[in-house]
Amino acid sequence: MNLRALVQAALDEDVGRGDLTTDACISPDARGHGLVLAKQDLVVSGHSAAAEVFRATAERVGGVVAYDVLVGEGSAAPRGTHISRVEGTLKTIVIAERLALNLLMRLCGIATHTRRYVDAAAGRLQVVDTRKTTPLLRQLEKRAVVHGGAANHRFSLQDGVMVKDNHITAVGSLTEAVRRARAANHHLVRVEVEVRTLSELGEALSTAADVILLDNMDDETLAEAVRQARSTRPSVILEASGNMDPERIERIRDLGLDLVSAGGLIHQARWADLSLKLQ
């Protein structure tokens, strides 16, 4: 579901056949402008979505709206900053307002929350997201993660191979599971395998896996795992996951890992506080 389709479906949801109040009260010709105000310190994300909401609403109700960015995506906006400005037919602005804000508040919330993880990593390792995202909003949320300064893991189950415990159990052995995953996929994808113990790590290092996910290890085990992996296969890519919050990232950022993945970038973020004030 691309942005255009998503916004159409969201307008169907929030507007339906029409806004009973605005249709009764606001003339199609009246014009106005407004400013989107950050009511808290935040990192900006969601302008492309908000702009599409105003564009699509204008098309629907027969108006026009220009959406001008004042603070770009990925930039910090202190409380009290205006991050964008809309100008056009008042009716369009009033009808589009709620959906545009719902998206901006969610996405700024994620970018703002992600920034804390990234600051904790201090550039020593890369912070990446997971597939724990709001259904249908994944593209927008993953872009918000990038605006927050982190990077993206695979987008979906079709975009990368990751052998997890369920696959290993089903196949009967980690080695065989990796072998099958490698054989079944084309040569432009890598294979990642998840391990939870040093013993599993040992087995993983002798397979063709390109990436190893060290899942749910405590700090000491994690440190030992990195040492063993680096001594056996220096170029293997090492990712860690499991309860990764800024505090823990700060503790483990110098162990020699390549990446940490954290679902919390997205699912522990709350909506940022924003409003649209008509002038």
Next chain:
Amino acid sequence: MNLRALVQAALDEDVGRGDLTTDACISPDARGHGLVLAKQDLVVSGHSAAAEVFRATAERVGGVVAYDVLVGEGSAAPRGTHISRVEGTLKTIVIAERLALNLLMRLCGIATHTRRYVDAAAGRLQVVDTRKTTPLLRQLEKRAVVHGGAANHRFSLQDGVMVKDNHITAVGSLTEAVRRARAANHHLVRVEVEVRTLSELGEALSTAADVILLDNMDDETLAEAVRQARSTRPSVILEASGNMDPERIERIRDLGLDLVSAGGLIHQARWADLSLKLQ
């Protein structure tokens, strides 16, 4: 977008043409079962969505899954409880897992968060949600609010008339805005009007508005507003909004209001912690 279409689009997003790993590792015939575990105290919501995810995934990949509810929607599940059980083709379960959990975690999170507001209201007034919902998930999120014990406000702009400051400004007077809204709509909808001061309230009470929203008033003004309204039009419906959290609801629950509306039921909720353990 009904539940069936939503789940199809979400599977397109998360699975796409197929799960590169599971297709390689798990036989279409292998079967298994698993339990959805509450890893925190929570109020349950989302079973219908999760069941549809497993059903639709099974249809897509050619498997079968039964989804059995163990703790019903609206019930509390203490940490450690199994809230549902899935049984069927292993491949289906593994592919559907992430989307099912993403929905359950979001919806249980909302139901759990809402319950705190409802407890604070102690039955003295009704707690209702707003249109601050995640785009495309509104039906599910509003149902989660009900599972949490609160009620729903209008679903969308087409489901109720609410005259807000922007409408009043556009029309030039509160009285005239209410008149137009009433005249333009059929006789089975009520008209609500938003006021922010006692003076606006006075004007609103002399219109045909059925419901008055007391927005962003401090506790004292709110008390006075209720008194004035009740003395003038005893049967008018009174709703309050603005920074409504459980603490404030507890303070104002005995003022004589009919309802408080709070966007935070939904947008301040974090995902509840749940996992699916294959047995």
Next chain:
Amino acid sequence: MNLRALVQAALDEDVGRGDLTTDACISPDARGHGLVLAKQDLVVSGHSAAAEVFRATAERVGGVVAYDVLVGEGSAAPRGTHISRVEGTLKTIVIAERLALNLLMRLCGIATHTRRYVDAAAGRLQVVDTRKTTPLLRQLEKRAVVHGGAANHRFSLQDGVMVKDNHITAVGSLTEAVRRARAANHHLVRVEVEVRTLSELGEALSTAADVILLDNMDDETLAEAVRQARSTRPSVILEASGNMDPERIERIRDLGLDLVSAGGLIHQARWADLSLKLQ
């Protein structure tokens, strides 16, 4: 199904892959203009639909058409009047003609037929439509009713609460049915209940129903019902229905009713006679 989608589907139906005759005979570059002629006295409706037909056909076949309104929607056009004018690529006009006329004839037919009911009401009560409309054309037909001078009842089952005999039978009592309908719905919708006897009316008046539908009563009963209702609850909204044609409306218009609803506005209307003459 919004107007754009409706017209696309209707062009799929009437044009399909292409007009075998016009594609063979008329050059894509040839231009022309034509006038839509009222061949009977009528009230105009359907311009927005007709304009969309020409626009969408032009887009499909690669032409251009301007649709200019000569007599506005809601106005009367005596036989012999031109109500609109089209100008553009001849091929587009010829291909679009049938569908545009099919819509205009149906919608002018309804507006014209409705006007007779409205005239009969002479402003003493409001005439409203029902849900007896042509499937998929409801928005257009309900707008034609407005062009004819009447008003609209609820659009669909989701836009208003109306407790009818089947609901009362299923629940076991009118009072309890109204109670459930009120409890289950948000505070911006009203509840209407249908009664057929004075005894049912008595029960209805003691519920929280905002509107009472007096269905299928003869003129005397209707008069008595209004008297009883007004004496008990002066502000209750009273609607009558059942065989409402202009003659009956004239008879009962001074009884004190608020509204009469009549399916016949739409389903007893015949197509008005219109043609498109190329000049």
Next chain:
Amino acid sequence: MNLRALVQAALDEDVGRGDLTTDACISPDARGHGLVLAKQDLVVSGHSAAAEVFRATAERVGGVVAYDVLVGEGSAAPRGTHISRVEGTLKTIVIAERLALNLLMRLCGIATHTRRYVDAAAGRLQVVDTRKTTPLLRQLEKRAVVHGGAANHRFSLQDGVMVKDNHITAVGSLTEAVRRARAANHHLVRVEVEVRTLSELGEALSTAADVILLDNMDDETLAEAVRQARSTRPSVILEASGNMDPERIERIRDLGLDLVSAGGLIHQARWADLSLKLQ
């Protein structure tokens, strides 16, 4: 738009997210049955559409309904006859009722109205419909025409070649227009050409046209036209149109025409009177 898609769109229109009243009042488990009653003499059409409405509604709201035909399509049903019976979950029946009846009333209305034309023709010539049909209902309406005893003309602009006055004007000559239409189309379609005078008829008879439409001629001219055509090209197919009602058909049925086409079969039909009585 096939029947399944049409009914889905019509349920979106009439039911939307749900029936506010029925959802509140009728338990999903309650069952019932009802009879569809002819409240006037009529010819039956629309069972397949009505059955699909009940089926699709049941699927939507999670119920079951059986639709049993009591009087088949194409048969006459005197006033007071039950033409079908529904049995299943009460909620489904109540929600589906209006749409099912809207379709049955429209389609029985057409079949009933058509039967009068067919009776007038007394088997001496074939009565056929035109493209003057309700947008999106063409397949159902044309089937109703068949149930009424008449036959169908081409379904759409892509299903047959008919050279009309606009085509002739655009090309500059009837002969050349027919030549182009013939040349541009495959060998399994015939070419029909419309003529309004005996002189045009003369020209048409010397082209490769397979069918000639005698449009808007008075009875005498029509008689003369048939004589001239039959003497020149005995096997040419002759169709007449223009103000064809039962009275006129009776007058001209013995002139030697093959067919008369009449838009009025459909657009002059009113809804038949039917109701669904729950038992």
Next chain:
Amino acid sequence: MNLRALVQAALDEDVGRGDLTTDACISPDARGHGLVLAKQDLVVSGHSAAAEVFRATAERVGGVVAYDVLVGEGSAAPRGTHISRVEGTLKTIVIAERLALNLLMRLCGIATHTRRYVDAAAGRLQVVDTRKTTPLLRQLEKRAVVHGGAANHRFSLQDGVMVKDNHITAVGSLTEAVRRARAANHHLVRVEVEVRTLSELGEALSTAADVILLDNMDDETLAEAVRQARSTRPSVILEASGNMDPERIERIRDLGLDLVSAGGLIHQARWADLSLKLQ
């Protein structure tokens, strides 16, 4: 599926959420131009499809492209000729290239292959295609056949009546099958019947069939069939099919047939060799 929908679906297939490489390497602002080069002698077809690919890709990725035709559809282009030129945003051109070429190569391949059959017919009979076309590409492929100089048979099963052996077997007799096919269809379609022997031909000639398909006869039988048919019903349309390649067409072109149909026009064509060179 019209061209616009086809290209959207094909871009979903080939581009999906985005081009991982181009998004990383090419700036949205960079511009370029390129030429489509015929790397073999060919007949041109597919410009409208290629133009739509560039237009739709530009819309998707936010760029602009002009597509200019240098050698028109239906014209021969010797090896080394540039048949079209694209100019616009480089990113759009690079992303659209593969799909545009896939369509052009397929369609030029068909037009080029068809031309050989048409040359063999030397204007003595018409060469037509069949329903053996690539699913979803039928309109484009049938247009390529026209660009190659041949004509089209019926487009689909709904566009013409052809009674084949399976129908005859099901009905029990050729005569009765033709009678039923004639009776069930409107008067603007012809009826074609397939025969395989002279005896079947004899029967077919005494029915109302307008067209007779002489299927899979050897050259001598074919000659005799034409003689018999022409002597009985001079104006019957005669089509031959079965292993029709240019060599055979040359042999039978003077027998007196009206048409030969050949699936091989399309399914024996290979892709023509074309490339897009950025300058």
Next chain:
Amino acid sequence: MNLRALVQAALDEDVGRGDLTTDACISPDARGHGLVLAKQDLVVSGHSAAAEVFRATAERVGGVVAYDVLVGEGSAAPRGTHISRVEGTLKTIVIAERLALNLLMRLCGIATHTRRYVDAAAGRLQVVDTRKTTPLLRQLEKRAVVHGGAANHRFSLQDGVMVKDNHITAVGSLTEAVRRARAANHHLVRVEVEVRTLSELGEALSTAADVILLDNMDDETLAEAVRQARSTRPSVILEASGNMDPERIERIRDLGLDLVSAGGLIHQARWADLSLKLQ
């Protein structure tokens, strides 16, 4: 576009509103069975598509069909073999026949053609396809390649990173283009870079590219390229492309390459000869 949607669209194309002939001639109740016959030696592919065609047609026309595989996908079927059997309602089989065969003929044609390349490779290197596929049929055609014994390259532009000459030109250097492609993409995809000379190869070997495509080199250059690559980076994956037909593959199969890619597997394949004989 998944298989189900593809078949629906293809039935819309080939059947539309209905089969004029079969609807007239074959009773909905008549049953029959038939065998799909290989009229040439071939490798089987397309059963899943054919089965879906029969299933979907049965659903559309209200029949039933069972499709039984006699020779599995990937197996060789000598001329005269029956590869599958259908049994069910005759009407369904007759209407579905053409589309089912169109898919089987195309897909068996590709599998059969691919097998020649694979035989030439003799297991010394892997043969893979390209993105030169028929629009909308890519999944089916790529599966046919697998049935022919070859493997698949990336499915689409979103499934793998391949830096080609246009990207390098746009960026200004191969090294920088690879760097950007690597930086912009997640850690589960590999980066491939295309080189045309030994000098480019030298540059590519010093980047982070995981795979190098040796494009359009003659046999000697290719041999030298493999030597240089293997001596510098033994584990780099080497792919060759450009005019790869079975003869050339046989010549170069022992050079030490990992893969050859050949668009001709698909675009040089002709339809295999198959028929469906009703018994």
